[in-house]
Amino acid sequence: MARNYSPTVRRRRLGTQLRRLREDAGYKLSDVGDALGWARAKVGRLETSELKTVKNGDLDALLRLYGVEDPAARESLHQLAREAKHKGWWWRYRDVFRGREPLPDFEAEASQIRTYEVATVPGLLQTPEYAEAVFRGGRYTSAEHIQRQVEARMERREILQRHEGQARLWAVIDEAALRRPIGSAEIMRTQFEYLLRIGQLPNIDIQVLPFAAGAHAALGRPFTILDFPESQDPTIVYTDSVGAGQFEEDTGEVAQYVATFSDVQGASLSTVASAQHIEGVLSEESE
Structure with missing residues (x-):
């Protein structure tokens, strides 16, 4: 499948359109x-994208009921x-x-990503060596698993440099992430040089x-906001935790995160001053 679309986003978009057609x-x-002789729960699960597979016959039955006759609309x-139904690259x-x-399921189709990170450089901006050092700092696991973690993280970076549909990234990095030594001095130097290069x-x-x-406003609370090119795909917020990441979709909560990001962005150095600041930290590390 194409790397620049998300099965989950498409499934959610389909559910949104089916709900709109039903209401109309x-x-x-x-x-x-x-x-249709279906359980009410089945209709609800179709609209909330809980069903990963929508049968052709079920979809045709809904479209007939809703009076959708235009061939182009039906084919869409x-x-x-x-x-x-497809599986994204992350399935591997x-x-x-x-x-x-x-x-990554949502990053694949995001048009804009806004992220604030406290303790480490954001994953989308990490070098392989830095990412490996981060993973080695976690709970003990095999070298093979750490290598897979690094490979997966590097695959995520593709959304920033692909030929079509590049994502727009705004990253606010707390100075603590730059001051915390991850791995060796050489790993940190390479990471800083990469930030300076990719930031251009x-x-x-x-x-x-x-x-x-x-x-x-965001003291100690890293988060990521994802926007999508289609207006019918709502903005979502991702927050990480020890157990698993959490997605926030409530419009009121999302609005608060958007406002918070604006606050921390306003309190941050400009992109030029930030590059100079990173250069300064790099010079200190080289002394």
Whole structure:
């Protein structure tokens, strides 16, 4: 499958469109269930994307009921259903990524990613050596598993440099992440040089939130906001935890994260000043 679309996002988009068609047709969930001889729960699961596979016959039955006769409109919905069945590249790393819907599933189709990181350089901006050192700092695991973790993290970076549909990344990095030694001095030097280099790409902005900023709105709370090119795909927020990542979709909660990111972005150094700050830390590490 194409690397620049997400089966989960397509499945959610299909569910959103089916719900809209049902509402426009004036049906309640129970009405659809009665008309098609389905359990009400089945209709709800289709609309909330809980069903990973939507049968052609079920989709055709819904479209007939909702009065969708335009061939192009019908084919568009069937195309979404087909794409939702595919597995993304991250499926190969299902032993690495946690959760039924891992972060790369959504990153694949995100048009804009805003991330704030406290303790480490954001995963999308890590070098292989730095990523390996991060994973070695966790719970003991085999060298083979750590290598798979590193490979998976490097695969994620593809969204920033692919030929079509590059994601826009705004990364705010707390100064603590730059000061914390991860691995050797050589690993840190290579990581800083990579940040300075990739930060010159037109679709990537890197800002440093300095210690001098003091207390701020996101103190100690890393998070990532993902926006999508289609207006019907709502903005979501990802927060990581020891057990597994969490996604927030409530519009009110998402709005608070968006406001918080704006606050920390405003308290951060500009992209130019941030690059100079990273150069300064790099010079200190080289002394």
